[in-house]
Amino acid sequence: MDPYALVRDTIYRSTLFLDRQDWTRWLAECDDAFQYAIRAWSPEINKDVTYLWLDRNGLVNLVKLLPKHNTDHSPLTRHTSVYTIDVDENGQNAKAVSSVIVYQNMLDGINSHIDAGESRLFLVGKYNDTFKIEDDRARFLSRELRIENRRLDKGSHWPI
Amino acid sequence: MAAKNHRQWTAEPKLQPSEWVDSRIYSDARIFEEEQEKIFKRTWIPVCHESELSNAYDFRTTSIAREPIIVCRGPDNEVRAFLNVCPHRGMIIERRPAGSFLEGQPSGNPKRMTCMFHAWQYDMRGNCVYISREKEGFQDRLCKEEVGLRRLRCEVKFGGFIWVNLDDNPQVSLEDWAGPAFACLRKSLEAEPLEVFHYHKAIVNSNYKLWHDTNCEFYHDFMHYHNRVTGFNDAYFARKNQAFEHGHVVVGTFEVNYEKYEGFESRAALSFPHLPPNQWYMIDLFPGMNFNLRGSALRCDIVTPLAPDKVMIEFRGLGLKSDTVQDRQTRINHHNSIWGPFGRNLHEDLLGVQGQGTTMLPGSEPRRILHGRHENQTIHDENGMRHYYAEWGRWMNRKPSRPEEPFSEAMSVAAE
Numbered sequence: 001m002d003p004y005a006l007v008r009d010t011i012y013r014s015t016l017f018l019d020r021q022d023w024t025r026w027l028a029e030c031d032d033a034f035q036y037a038i039r040a041w042s043p044e045i046n047k048d049v050t051y052l053w054l055d056r057n058g059l060v061n062l063v064k065l066l067p068k069h070n071t072d073h074s075p076l077t078r079h080t081s082v083y084t085i086d087v088d089e090n091g092q093n094a095k096a097v098s099s100v101i102v103y104q105n106m107l108d109g110i111n112s113h114i115d116a117g118e119s120r121l122f123l124v125g126k127y128n129d130t131f132k133i134e135d136d137r138a139r140f141l142s143r144e145l146r147i148e149n150r151r152l153d154k155g156s157h158w159p160i
Numbered sequence: 161m162a163a164k165n166h167r168q169w170t171a172e173p174k175l176q177p178s179e180w181v182d183s184r185i186y187s188d189a190r191i192f193e194e195e196q197e198k199i200f201k202r203t204w205i206p207v208c209h210e211s212e213l214s215n216a217y218d219f220r221t222t223s224i225a226r227e228p229i230i231v232c233r234g235p236d237n238e239v240r241a242f243l244n245v246c247p248h249r250g251m252i253i254e255r256r257p258a259g260s261f262l263e264g265q266p267s268g269n270p271k272r273m274t275c276m277f278h279a280w281q282y283d284m285r286g287n288c289v290y291i292s293r294e295k296e297g298f299q300d301r302l303c304k305e306e307v308g309l310r311r312l313r314c315e316v317k318f319g320g321f322i323w324v325n326l327d328d329n330p331q332v333s334l335e336d337w338a339g340p341a342f343a344c345l346r347k348s349l350e351a352e353p354l355e356v357f358h359y360h361k362a363i364v365n366s367n368y369k370l371w372h373d374t375n376c377e378f379y380h381d382f383m384h385y386h387n388r389v390t391g392f393n394d395a396y397f398a399r400k401n402q403a404f405e406h407g408h409v410v411v412g413t414f415e416v417n418y419e420k421y422e423g424f425e426s427r428a429a430l431s432f433p434h435l436p437p438n439q440w441y442m443i444d445l446f447p448g449m450n451f452n453l454r455g456s457a458l459r460c461d462i463v464t465p466l467a468p469d470k471v472m473i474e475f476r477g478l479g480l481k482s483d484t485v486q487d488r489q490t491r492i493n494h495h496n497s498i499w500g501p502f503g504r505n506l507h508e509d510l511l512g513v514q515g516q517g518t519t520m521l522p523g524s525e526p527r528r529i530l531h532g533r534h535e536n537q538t539i540h541d542e543n544g545m546r547h548y549y550a551e552w553g554r555w556m557n558r559k560p561s562r563p564e565e566p567f568s569e570a571m572s573v574a575a576e
Contacts (some may be wrong), residue, residue, distance in 0.1 A: 038502055044220075044257045045212050045359045045476075050492050052502040061423030068385040070508045109511065110365065111518045153362045154510040155501030 003087045006138040007094045007131050014140070015080045015100075018159065023063035026159070030056055031132050031139040038145045038160060040125075049150075059159060071157045072109035076122065078102050078160070083126075091133060093141075098127040100145070102160060109154060123160060124148045172528065172561075178546050179532035181560040186367035186520045186529075191556070191563060192468040199447050199555050200225040202327045204334050206449055206462055207231060209476065210320040211355040213239060217261040217271060217284065221254050223464065224326055229312065230254050230273070231322055232261065234284035241314035241324045242286045246275035247307045253282070273309075280304075286311050318342045318451075319349030319478075321460070332406070341408035341443050345453060351433035354458065357492055358477030360501050364510055366517025368448050368463040368471040369552070374513050375452070375461065376401075376409050376444040376544040379533060383512055386504045389420045399539040407446030407551025409544035413439040416454065421504075427494050430456035430487055432480070444544065446551050457495035468522050475499070475506070528561075 010029055017026035027034075034056040042049045054062060079101045087094045102123040106115040125147035131138040145160050161168070173180055185191055207222040208231060219232040221244055228244035230253065246253050253275045261271055261284070268274025272281040272289065281290035286309035291297075294304060313325040315334050323334050330337075342349070364371075374380060378399075381387040395414040402410045416438045418424045428437030432453060443451040448463040458478040465471050477495040479488055498505045520527075531549065535541040549560040553567035 040360075042359045043259075045356045046258055047357065047359075049358055049360070050489075050496065051360070051500045052496055053489070053493055058423055065385070065422060065504075069504060070383055070511060072507065072511055110514055150359060151361045151363065152501035153364060154514060155362070155503070155507045157502070157504070157507050160502075 001136045003091050003094060003133050003138070004085050006133060006136065007085050007087070007096050007129075008082050010131065010138040010140070011080060011082055011096060011098055011127070011129065015078050019075070019077055021075075021158065023059075023159070027056065027059060027063075029140055030059075031141050032056060034059070034140055035142040036159065037143070038147060040147045040150055042150050044150065051147075051152075062159070066157060069157055072107075072154055074107040074109045075105045076102050076156070076158065076160070077105060077119070080127065087133070094131040094133060094138065096127070096129045096131070098129070100125055100127050100160075122156075123152075170525065170527065173530065173532070175530065175532040177559070177561040178550065179542075180528040180530050181549055182563050183520045183524065183527040183529050185552075185558075185560055185563050186370060186516075187468050187522045187524060188563070189468055189522060191558070192465065194556060195447075195465065196225040199552075200326075200465070201227075202325070202330070202555075203447060204315075204323045204325050204330065204337050206318075206321040206460065207241070207324050208322050209354065209356045209460075209478065210239060210316050210322055211353070211478075211481065212258060213322075215260065215262075218258070219254060219261060219273075220258045220322075221256065222324075224324060227326060228252055229324060231314065231324070232273070232284050235271075239314060239316055239322055240285065241312040241322070242282075243310040243312065245310065246277065246280055247288075247309065248275065248278055248280050251275050251277040253309075280307075282309055318346065319354050319458070337406055338408065338445055341404040341406075341410055341445060342451075344410055344412075345441055345443065345451070347434045348432040348453070349458070353481040354478045355481040355483070356476050356478050357488060358475065358495055358500070361472055361474045362501075362510060363466070363470065363472045364514050364517065365469050366471060366513045367468060367520065368465040369548075370513050370516045370520075371461070371463055371471055371473055372444065372448040372450070372548065373545055374509050375442070375450040376411070376548065377540075377542055378411065379540045379542065380509075380512060381539075383508050384505050386421050386424075386498060390417050390424070393417075397539060401537050401539065401541055401544045403537075403543060403547040407548050409444045409547055411442035411444070411539065411544070413441045416440050424497065427455035427457075430491055430494070432456070432458070444548075446548060447555075452499075454494070454498070457491050457499075459495065459499050469517055469520070475501075 014029045037053045038051040081099045085096045103119045104122040106118045128144040130141040208220045213233040216235045230244040231241045264270040267276040267279040274281045279292040288304040288307045291304045400412040438455045441453045450461040452459040460476045462474045479491040531542040531545040533542040559565045
């Protein structure tokens with residue numbers, strides 16, 4: 001199968017899983033060696049900042065414990081556009097860069113009587129993904145979400 | 161008693177007057193304006209950390225009580241603060257959040273603060289060193305020597321934080337202001353240089369004092385699953401809230417069991433200098449600054465009140481400047497897994513303070529907000545908030561429980 005199509009489909013499919021908070025199926029798209037990070041450049045302190053960094057086990061624990069935490073349940077909707085895909089010569093690994101915009105669809109985060117039903121821009125950034133391609137599947141080896149935001153207000157408990 | 165009617169709901173509780181506050185202190189526009197003048201323009205505020213200006217000619221911009229401020233490091237390595245306002249036409253001089261004056265700007269030369277509007281230039285001591293077409297326009301009526309920047313009180317202290325006071329004649333020195341409160345951590349924070357590794361900000365619709373309340377009362381640990389499983393034991397409940405002069409409070413330490421939260425690890429290997437493993441200290445400074453050390457990472461919250469019902473909180477995380485790359489990454493993970501914008505606790509804290517803000521909007525009915533728990537000044541005692549609001553009452557000359565009345569020292573003493 002076309003490795004470019006495999007990568008593209010995996011990115012878009014995982015976006016749908018993340019939007020549905022179907023963490024199990026999202027993690028099924030990730031290799032055992034998967035690494036996940038949310039990072040940004042902060043001109044304020046003149047440094048790259050890491051807002052979250054987890055391996056696959058860390059993500060499994062994170063989503064498992066979500067029901068124990070008090071959380072803003074306003075659903076997130078990701079608009080992802082795959083910009084570039086580079087597949088290595090042997091067709092076994094790939095890199096992709098996608099634009100991502102995340103909207104927060106207000107529910108219970110502030111004042112549900114007033115805000116519920118409104119959509120607000122939450123994050124702007126890019127997914128920098130790497131993949132392992134085998135058996136006609138592309139699996140995430142890593143995902144770095146590089147966001148432009150440093151103003152993050154209430155933040156989120158969820159993988160983005 | 162069952163649910164109440166309006167008279168019962170708004171009646172004063174059967175507690176001492178210092179054990180509750182009137183919710184108007186969180187929502188009244190006049191009180192908010194008074195706080196800017198009487199408190200924020202007269203107290204020491206940490207605006208950033210020295211590691212954000214590590215080289216000569218580095219600068220950082222900020223604001224206190226709506227006054228724009230620039231902090232810069234001179235060629236003599238001194239850090240100085242000025243109003244970020246050009247004395248010519250009132251233009252903000254530097255628009256970026258941070259940077260270096262070693263680079264020239266479109267309107268000006270390297271090593272100068274240049275107002276882009278008319279190209280007036282200032283050196284790192286705030287002296288005006290260039291007025292464009294000075295003689296042609298001002299002849300001998302005004303010269304550059306007469307139009308320096310407005311300098312501000314500025315000190316680097318308590319682990320390298322940069323403190324600014326808009327008052328030229330502060331009531332107390334910075335050392336006297338905060339030194340006793342920092343005593344518990346001073347050795348650890350000053351053993352070697354620190355470095356900021358984390359920055360983000362939140363703007364939430366709530367009053368700045370409610371954020372400070374969240375930081376200085378730990379009764380709300382019931383909201384945090386992480387804190388319950390890693391903390392709730394005899395040593396946790398024995399932690400003391402110690403009040404210090406000027407409205408500050410220090411929450412004493414205990415050993416946190418991080419491993420009890422699935423996937424988390426002990427922080428013992430990266431403890432700050434001179435600290436036993438996995439300790440957790442909190443220093444809450446009046447009127448709303450917080451220094452929070454969880455063993456391997458220091459967090460600092462700086463509030464900038466924007467309106468009665470709106471506050472910006474800047475969050476910084478710090479480690480040791482000498483960290484290896486690997487140690488720094490571990491320290492960052494320790495910090496962000498709990499306190500980052502995608503961490504487990506901060507999101508919950510911000511939901512809490514936002515929820516309070518939602519019920520205390522300007523014009524909402526005045527209600528009593530209770531600070532009446534007494535537990536021998538231990539962790540779930542609310543003596544920290546009572547101590548804070550007694551100080552607030554002094555600065556504002558208003559009773560927190562009846563803000564239309566002048567403050568009386570007797571009420572603050574009665575409760576303790």
